[in-house]
Amino acid sequence: MTKAPVNKIIPFSTVDGPGSRTSVFLQGCNLACGYCHNPETQRLCNSCGACVSKCPAGALSLRDNCVFWDDAKCVSCDTCIAVCPNRASPKVREMDARQVMAEVEKNIPFIRGVTVSGGECSLYPQFLTEFFTLAKPRGLSCLLDSNGTVSFSAFPELMKLCDGVMLDVKAWSTQTFQSLTGGDNAVVKENLRHLSAIGKLEEVRIVCLDEKVDAEAAIRGIAQTLGSETPGARLVLISFRPFGVKGDFSSLLSPSSQRMRELRELAAAAGFRRIIVK
Amino acid sequence: MFDREGTYQTLTSRELTHEQKLMGLAKCAENALEVLKIPPRTKHYFESGAINDLFEGGAPYRPRYILPDYDRFVRQGSKFLKLDPPKTLDELLFSLMILYRHVPSITNFPVYLGSVDKLIDPFLDGHTDAEICEKLRLFLTYLDRTITDSFCHANLGPGETRAGRLILKVEREIQNTVPNLTIKYDPAVTPDSFMEEAINCSLACSNPAVCNDPANRAPFGERYGVASCYNILPVCGGAYTLTRVTLTELVKEAESEGHFLNTLLPECLGLIADYMNERIRFIVEQSGFFESNFLVKEGLISKDRFLPMFGVTGMAECVNTLMKEKGKIYGRDKEADDLGQRIMDRIQELVNGYEAAYSPLTGGKFLLHAQVGLDSDLGITSGVRIAIGDEPDSFSDHLRHCARFHRYFPAGVGDIFPIAGNVEQNPAALLDVVKGAFSLGVQYMSFYSADTDLVRITGYLVKRSEMEKYRKHQPVLQNTTQLGSTSYATNHLEKRKVRMG
Numbered sequence: 001m002t003k004a005p006v007n008k009i010i011p012f013s014t015v016d017g018p019g020s021r022t023s024v025f026l027q028g029c030n031l032a033c034g035y036c037h038n039p040e041t042q043r044l045c046n047s048c049g050a051c052v053s054k055c056p057a058g059a060l061s062l063r064d065n066c067v068f069w070d071d072a073k074c075v076s077c078d079t080c081i082a083v084c085p086n087r088a089s090p091k092v093r094e095m096d097a098r099q100v101m102a103e104v105e106k107n108i109p110f111i112r113g114v115t116v117s118g119g120e121c122s123l124y125p126q127f128l129t130e131f132f133t134l135a136k137p138r139g140l141s142c143l144l145d146s147n148g149t150v151s152f153s154a155f156p157e158l159m160k161l162c163d164g165v166m167l168d169v170k171a172w173s174t175q176t177f178q179s180l181t182g183g184d185n186a187v188v189k190e191n192l193r194h195l196s197a198i199g200k201l202e203e204v205r206i207v208c209l210d211e212k213v214d215a216e217a218a219i220r221g222i223a224q225t226l227g228s229e230t231p232g233a234r235l236v237l238i239s240f241r242p243f244g245v246k247g248d249f250s251s252l253l254s255p256s257s258q259r260m261r262e263l264r265e266l267a268a269a270a271g272f273r274r275i276i277v278k
Numbered sequence: 279m280f281d282r283e284g285t286y287q288t289l290t291s292r293e294l295t296h297e298q299k300l301m302g303l304a305k306c307a308e309n310a311l312e313v314l315k316i317p318p319r320t321k322h323y324f325e326s327g328a329i330n331d332l333f334e335g336g337a338p339y340r341p342r343y344i345l346p347d348y349d350r351f352v353r354q355g356s357k358f359l360k361l362d363p364p365k366t367l368d369e370l371l372f373s374l375m376i377l378y379r380h381v382p383s384i385t386n387f388p389v390y391l392g393s394v395d396k397l398i399d400p401f402l403d404g405h406t407d408a409e410i411c412e413k414l415r416l417f418l419t420y421l422d423r424t425i426t427d428s429f430c431h432a433n434l435g436p437g438e439t440r441a442g443r444l445i446l447k448v449e450r451e452i453q454n455t456v457p458n459l460t461i462k463y464d465p466a467v468t469p470d471s472f473m474e475e476a477i478n479c480s481l482a483c484s485n486p487a488v489c490n491d492p493a494n495r496a497p498f499g500e501r502y503g504v505a506s507c508y509n510i511l512p513v514c515g516g517a518y519t520l521t522r523v524t525l526t527e528l529v530k531e532a533e534s535e536g537h538f539l540n541t542l543l544p545e546c547l548g549l550i551a552d553y554m555n556e557r558i559r560f561i562v563e564q565s566g567f568f569e570s571n572f573l574v575k576e577g578l579i580s581k582d583r584f585l586p587m588f589g590v591t592g593m594a595e596c597v598n599t600l601m602k603e604k605g606k607i608y609g610r611d612k613e614a615d616d617l618g619q620r621i622m623d624r625i626q627e628l629v630n631g632y633e634a635a636y637s638p639l640t641g642g643k644f645l646l647h648a649q650v651g652l653d654s655d656l657g658i659t660s661g662v663r664i665a666i667g668d669e670p671d672s673f674s675d676h677l678r679h680c681a682r683f684h685r686y687f688p689a690g691v692g693d694i695f696p697i698a699g700n701v702e703q704n705p706a707a708l709l710d711v712v713k714g715a716f717s718l719g720v721q722y723m724s725f726y727s728a729d730t731d732l733v734r735i736t737g738y739l740v741k742r743s744e745m746e747k748y749r750k751h752q753p754v755l756q757n758t759t760q761l762g763s764t765s766y767a768t769n770h771l772e773k774r775k776v777r778m779g
Contacts, residue, residue, distance in 0.1 A: 011674065012777070013707075014703075014704040014707040014778055015704065018706060019707050019710045020706075020708070106672065106675075107674050108714075109713070109717050110673070110714035111710060112710050
């Protein structure tokens, strides 16, 4: 079975899709968004060892030039994450689908589904396919939370198992997307079309932050792309919050509630009927 | 023997209201009578604390919990109260308010107000939502300010009704502690949308709690009510008495597990059964209650629908004491939980072997009840709950533990969970958890939001703000504030593990 680096598993998440779900956060992302609220999931540990001496619980050590994390000693203070110069975490476990499913099993029958998030989950399509193959027969709905930079149409088997994708659109103009994330959004737009066409667009999200995100253009662009599907699509407008953010963006302010109201109205005018502002 | 000092203290207290003094003085008078035969070994266990009759008093003159048949009252009115059957919503609410005033119980207040949504719903035609809400607001406020004891319960569900939805709406807004509300939940009958409203109401004001309707219909069919603190009892009847074994105290005399299971438990539980029968016989044969009370005469209650509740509490400390050498903890270690199950199996076997007087509905049996506690319970964990601080890290392990132990208690058992505040934006998530828990056999759950003013103590609700007043020695309207503030402080309720965060 294929292994994937797992940052953490939240047994009962109430914020990663409908109902009660077990959320699996995979490590590693192909973007580096300025506003990322869990930047420690962006890269894989390079074993520089900077965190080892800082751990107050002695849960970290260097073994064969690799950082080793002792789960039993860890007090979850996250000092290692705060001091990491590499936007990574030493508390990552390589797990295969069966091992992840064993964790999920503990939460049945108290959950209705699983959500895989990240990092960027679509970097691990083989793992996802294997995991959903195990989860589906247990009656669990299977959702992905993705930045949409990997083309889902290339993985038809995965998409057959997946019940929906929560797609983070981030920005509309190529330039704004590039300066916000360091990446390109051509594939995101293609995914938006594709997921809508196959009925697997669970929701579309935009994190709103004035001057850094072209939210208006994104709202209009998404509506144009979805066309007649716009009224039925769930649009989530998330107000930027500096919580957890590292670097330049950590000192930026959240948009005002007045601004969020304006964006909601704009979305309604663009044809959205299911708008959620968070 | 007459307790002169206690009587004087009650009479001159600066912290009790007039009404609370009056009831305290009545208890002093009752306790001056010595009408029950209590053998020396029973006295010994009373003194050790292993047997506790929850302040029922020395000469019982009414059943402990009374669940009138309010449907019948609405159909026929009351000759004694000179009330015709109500024809309008106003008449209904006034009639209920009048009847509630005359329903006795161990607290001297009604502990059961009926399935209020079903009672009210047929009277709503021709009224707007706004009119109904205004009437409900007055009705519920009257109940909260005059039933000054939180051990009072109204029921909702399992069907969705307009009345049910409006009661939830008003309840959320007025944030009262009385009455407690329980929604009977049957996944086959109750729509998800109604349950989600109920759960959001629960996160806003700690009411309603959720009762597993299919599981709790088992003992008496559909004619059951949830009264006081999670007591599942027959409507048109109730409970004569409730005496509990406090395992926390009984285990202190144990030399070994075998000695506990085979010597202490049989002796102590046998004495409790005898003691409850002694109480039942006094109520039925001597007190005159069933001959004189108008509730009986008008068919709102019936002697053949009463039963005795056999209370069990303090399982956590009992197991932990017997496991002391091995250092295993109830709720965390399999070996400890297995011992808990052996103890419950033994209790069930013994209690089923006793003959209860005047209890035809249960075929002459006592019914087990997981008793939630008293303010004086220091270091005694309610019923079969896991001790605060020992809860498993995993919520699902906790729920599986509940399911394993709830099944022993047909007369009521429940667990309380503080829930992370942000769950309000996704009540379906908590409903998923309830569905899963009920499918495994959990019988009753209550929730409160980790950051609300209304805190569930052992079963009843108290406001943090009122407890603060009482701690500053100011009189407070509800007696349960006094009970709650002691319990909250000594049992470290602030340390309950918050779930779904």
